[in-house]
Amino acid sequence: MRYLLWPTLPILLLLAAPGCGEKGGEADERPLSVLTFNVMCSFCPSPGLDDWQTRLPHLHEAIDRFDADLIGLQELFTEEDVDLFLDALPGHDAFYYVDPDPGSAPLAASPDATVFWRRDRFRRVDAGVYWLSPTPDEAWSGGFADNQIWRLLTWVELEQLTDGRHLLFATTHFDNNSPSQERSAPVVVERTGGRLAELPVILTGDFNSQPADEAFQILDGTFDETHALAAERTQLTTEDPPPPWDPANRIDHLFVDPARHEVLEHIVDLSRYADPPRFPSDHWPVGARLTWPAG
Numbered sequence: 001m002r003y004l005l006w007p008t009l010p011i012l013l014l015l016a017a018p019g020c021g022e023k024g025g026e027a028d029e030r031p032l033s034v035l036t037f038n039v040m041c042s043f044c045p046s047p048g049l050d051d052w053q054t055r056l057p058h059l060h061e062a063i064d065r066f067d068a069d070l071i072g073l074q075e076l077f078t079e080e081d082v083d084l085f086l087d088a089l090p091g092h093d094a095f096y097y098v099d100p101d102p103g104s105a106p107l108a109a110s111p112d113a114t115v116f117w118r119r120d121r122f123r124r125v126d127a128g129v130y131w132l133s134p135t136p137d138e139a140w141s142g143g144f145a146d147n148q149i150w151r152l153l154t155w156v157e158l159e160q161l162t163d164g165r166h167l168l169f170a171t172t173h174f175d176n177n178s179p180s181q182e183r184s185a186p187v188v189v190e191r192t193g194g195r196l197a198e199l200p201v202i203l204t205g206d207f208n209s210q211p212a213d214e215a216f217q218i219l220d221g222t223f224d225e226t227h228a229l230a231a232e233r234t235q236l237t238t239e240d241p242p243p244p245w246d247p248a249n250r251i252d253h254l255f256v257d258p259a260r261h262e263v264l265e266h267i268v269d270l271s272r273y274a275d276p277p278r279f280p281s282d283h284w285p286v287g288a289r290l291t292w293p294a295g
Contacts, residue, residue: 001233003242027294028162031264034226034290035068036171036204036252038283041075046282050274058273058280060088065236065269066287071116072171072204074283082111092116095156097129099139106140106150113154113171113205122158125166129154130191132174132184144183148175153188157199165294168195172205174215181208181215193222196257200292203255206283210249223255226288230266238271245270245284252286262291 039059042052049055063071063085071092076082082094096111110129117124132151133141140150153172159165170192174181188203195201203223209215211225227233227247235242245268256263269285272278 001235003235003237003240026163027165028160029291029293032070032202032261032290032292033066033068033287034070034169034202034204034254035063035066035285035287036072036074036206036254037063037285038074038173038206038252038281039076040281040283041077042081043077044075048278049280049282050278055280056084060085061273062269062271062280062285063088065271066267066285068287069118069121070169070202070204072169073114073116074112074171074173074206076111076114077107079109079111082114085114085116089116091118091120093119093124095124095127096154097139097152110140110150110152113152113173115154115156115169115171117156117158117169120161122160124156125159126157127155130187132172132180132187136187136191143175143177143180145177145179148177148180151175151180151184153192153205155192163294165292167200167202167292168192170201170203170205172203172207174206174208176208181213182218185209185215185218189218189222196222200257200260202261202290204253206252208251209253210251212248216253219253219255224258226254226256226263226290227266229256229258229263230288231263232265234265234267236267236269236271238273239277242270243272243277250286252283254286254288256288256290260292262293264289264291 096114099105102108130136155170
């Protein structure tokens with residue numbers, strides 16, 4: 001484990017920058033930089049956190065520190081929320097669910113799980129969602145218990161511009177009420193894990209499940225988590241020593257297929273702002289740098 005005070009982070013970002021690596025007709029084997037972050041919804045009060053407008057620039061700063069090619073954000077609830085992050089990510093495009101019949105929907109859109117990708121590296125080939133419920137193809141279908149609201153997984157198939165290779169990138173947000181986690185995980189294994197035979201899959205999100213939990217174990221039977229696979233683990237921090245963080249309690253995960261990706265680095269950002277120090281969200285940004293060998 002190493003600790004990295006974030007003002008020195010440009011060295012790290014240089015390794016993942018889009019300009020590094022082979023281009024042209026040859027296979028493009030630059031590392032992929034991936035981020036997942038539950039930004040804590042704009043209307044949700046939480047003890048110890050500032051209001052949304054105060055937190056927003058610090059959320060943007062946290063995302064900027066990763067300079068990620070692929071980003072999965074959770075707890076965006078309006079299209080305006082998405083626009084606030086697109087404005088701060090001018091090199092990225094986004095996809096999230098918009099109901100084709102908004103007159104009959106609880107909300108016009110559901111960006112709770114939104115994916116972003118760097119447009120100078122990828123183009124969107126296909127995209128979609130399914131719902132974490134007994135009826136995954138039924139829009140706005142509820143979860144697995146009476147006290148659960150709708151939840152969904154958002155995915156996008158991307159083509160790398162330099163060499164035409166495809167991957168599937170997905171993000172989701174499991175409900176925090178039991179038994180949603182252990183019942184949502186098999187849906188994800190069937191729907192998204194089933195794509196592994198076709199192409200590389202990178203699955204991110206807030207799974208509300210620690211490594212010891214049944215849901216994590218179900219997912220880990222099909223995918224592998226980057227924290228466990230990483231050759232190096234880094235904690236970004238504005239403080240020395242950093243705030244306490246116990247990886248056994250982590251619930252925000254990045255899953256990959258180790259047959260297609262090597263995890264160079266797993267990164268958690270523990271940076272705080274202000275005095276006394278405060279986090280921008282009730283979750284930490286979690287990222288990884290992956291190889292993506294051709295073949």
